[in-house]
Amino acid sequence: xxxxxxxxxxxxxxxxxxxxxxxxxxxxxxxxxxxxxxxxxxxxxxxxxxxxxxxxxxxxxxxxxxxxxxxxxxxxxxxxxxxxxxxxxxxxxxxxxxxxxxxxxxxxxxxxxxxxxxxxxxxxxxxxxxxxxxxxxxxxxxxxxxxxxxxxxxxxxxxxxxxxxxxxxxxxxxxxxxxxxxxxxxxxxxxxxxxxxxxxxxxxxxxxxxxxxxxxxxxxxxxxxxxxxxxxxxxxxxxxxxxxxxxxxxxxxxxxxxxxxxxxxxxxxxxxxxxxxxxxx
Amino acid sequence: xxxxxxxxxxxxxxxxxxxxxxxxxxxxxxxxxxxxxxxxxxxxxxxxxxxxxxxxxxxxxxxxxxxxxxxxxxxxxxxxxxxxxxxxxxxxxxxxxxxxxxxxxxxxxxxxxxxxxxxxxxxxxxxxxxxxxxxxxxxxxxxxxxxxxxxxxxxxxxxxxxxxxx
Numbered sequence: 001x002x003x004x005x006x007x008x009x010x011x012x013x014x015x016x017x018x019x020x021x022x023x024x025x026x027x028x029x030x031x032x033x034x035x036x037x038x039x040x041x042x043x044x045x046x047x048x049x050x051x052x053x054x055x056x057x058x059x060x061x062x063x064x065x066x067x068x069x070x071x072x073x074x075x076x077x078x079x080x081x082x083x084x085x086x087x088x089x090x091x092x093x094x095x096x097x098x099x100x101x102x103x104x105x106x107x108x109x110x111x112x113x114x115x116x117x118x119x120x121x122x123x124x125x126x127x128x129x130x131x132x133x134x135x136x137x138x139x140x141x142x143x144x145x146x147x148x149x150x151x152x153x154x155x156x157x158x159x160x161x162x163x164x165x166x167x168x169x170x171x172x173x174x175x176x177x178x179x180x181x182x183x184x185x186x187x188x189x190x191x192x193x194x195x196x197x198x199x200x201x202x203x204x205x206x207x208x209x210x211x212x213x214x215x216x217x218x219x220x221x222x223x224x225x226x227x228x229x230x231x232x233x234x235x236x237x238x239x240x241x242x243x244x245x246x247x248x249x250x251x252x253x254x255x256x257x258x259x260x261x262x263x264x265x266x267x268x269x270x271x272x273x274x275x276x277x278x279x280x281x
Numbered sequence: 282x283x284x285x286x287x288x289x290x291x292x293x294x295x296x297x298x299x300x301x302x303x304x305x306x307x308x309x310x311x312x313x314x315x316x317x318x319x320x321x322x323x324x325x326x327x328x329x330x331x332x333x334x335x336x337x338x339x340x341x342x343x344x345x346x347x348x349x350x351x352x353x354x355x356x357x358x359x360x361x362x363x364x365x366x367x368x369x370x371x372x373x374x375x376x377x378x379x380x381x382x383x384x385x386x387x388x389x390x391x392x393x394x395x396x397x398x399x400x401x402x403x404x405x406x407x408x409x410x411x412x413x414x415x416x417x418x419x420x421x422x423x424x425x426x427x428x429x430x431x432x433x434x435x436x437x438x439x440x441x442x443x444x445x446x447x
Contacts, residue, residue, distance in 0.1 A: 065420055065421035065423075065431065066421075068421065068423050068424065068425070068431075069421055069422070069423035071423075072423040072424075072427050073423070075333075075335035075337070075427060076333060076334055076335050076427065077335070078335050079331075079333060079334030079335020079336065080334045080335070082334075082335070083334060083364070150365075151364070153365075154363075154364035154365035154367070155334075155364060157364075157365065157366075157367045158331075158333075158334055158364055158367040158368070159334055161367060161447055162333060162334060164393070165422055165423075168422065169422060169423070
């Protein structure tokens with residue numbers, strides 16, 4: 001009965017998260033780190049985990065141009081993550097750098113949203129997820145360029161330029177696949193239906209957001225949501241896709257309650273660093 | 282005792298350091314060297330900025346900058362990285378653009394303004410660096426390195442890289 005017993009066969013489809021369903025008591029959690037650190041981990045982890053997922057396509061892209069494109073996008077996201085996590089480590093002041101945070105943290109300490117950790121699935125799943133994320137990311141980064149944390153504003157200004165390229169790329173694929181063949185249309189419509197319930201977490205506002213607002217990071221999540229909605233609705237219409245109806249949303253990632261997929265991802269991503277701590281080449 | 286360098290001399294030395302991924306132009310021409318000066322204690326301080334967040338060439342560039350300055354007589358070199366203002370292809374001077382073209386890379390157009398992303402941007406065809414024709418098609422906005430896009434010329438049938446406006 002539990003969705004996770006289905007294994008990974010369905011790619012993103014298998015990401016029917018246990019997390020956040022309310023059936024499972026919240027696991028033991030480490031006390032919340034300082035709000036700014038916590039906020040930066042959310043931002044950095046989203047990009048690290050999505051970048052890693054995207055890098056799984058390197059060498060496996062459907063065509064050469066896409067192989068190169070997805071590798072480039074992965075590189076941008078991981079580069080952005082490195083900068084944000086470096087800053088998180090500096091703010092935390094406990095001597096952890098971006099590598100320590102990426103490679104030597106366990107799953108429950110990760111703060112990424114669930115959307116980015118779901119398995120890659122088919123190319124349609126990959127592009128729909130990327131599109132939903134990119135559309136949010138450009139709006140968030142644009143807001144962050146004006147935030148009161150100087151280093152974060154600089155990182156955001158740079159990342160925004162990159163994510164605009166990502167958004168154009170992913171939205172063009174959504175249109176191409178949605179308005180393509182019957183098969184591609186049906187498949188990306190199904191991807192959209194499956195992934196929609198993970199979008200709510202992108203706009204959630206909690207006590208961490210309130211706390212960092214007092215530190216100069218004021219994000220209007222409701223405003224971002226309505227602009228995201230307009231952009232997504234426009235692209236889906238051009239793709240002849242039907243916008244899913246908002247239903248119950250999955251969440252939990254921001255508090256360290258993840259799907260079973262994150263652990264597998266981390267096992268791969270962290271294995272070399274953990275087998276050879278301190279190694280350099 | 283360390284050699285004394287003027288700012289101009291430092292830039293002259295740095296201008297001999299090629300970009301590792303686009304060796305047709307130097308790291309100065311690419312716009313990633315933001316400042317170079319010698320401190321009172323003799324240390325040469327070079328400030329660089331990354332092109333893209335994940336640019337894998339940054340470590341290589343730092344090493345090359347250090348080597349060039351040390352072989353010119355600098356005893357202590359410090360390379361600092363800054364993120365703001367964000368790098369833009371608008372910093373590449375005209376002469377360097379011509380070098381790119383001769384190397385087979387279409388130089389960048391004007392960078393998009395800070396305004397919001399247009400999803401259905403009408404793309405002006407990029408001139409082929411080989412035959413000059415504007416009868417070209419964009420194949421992918423992501424090329425062999427983060428800073429390049431792939432086009433193909435419909436006249437001379439050559440694929441080519443474009444240094445994308447960023």
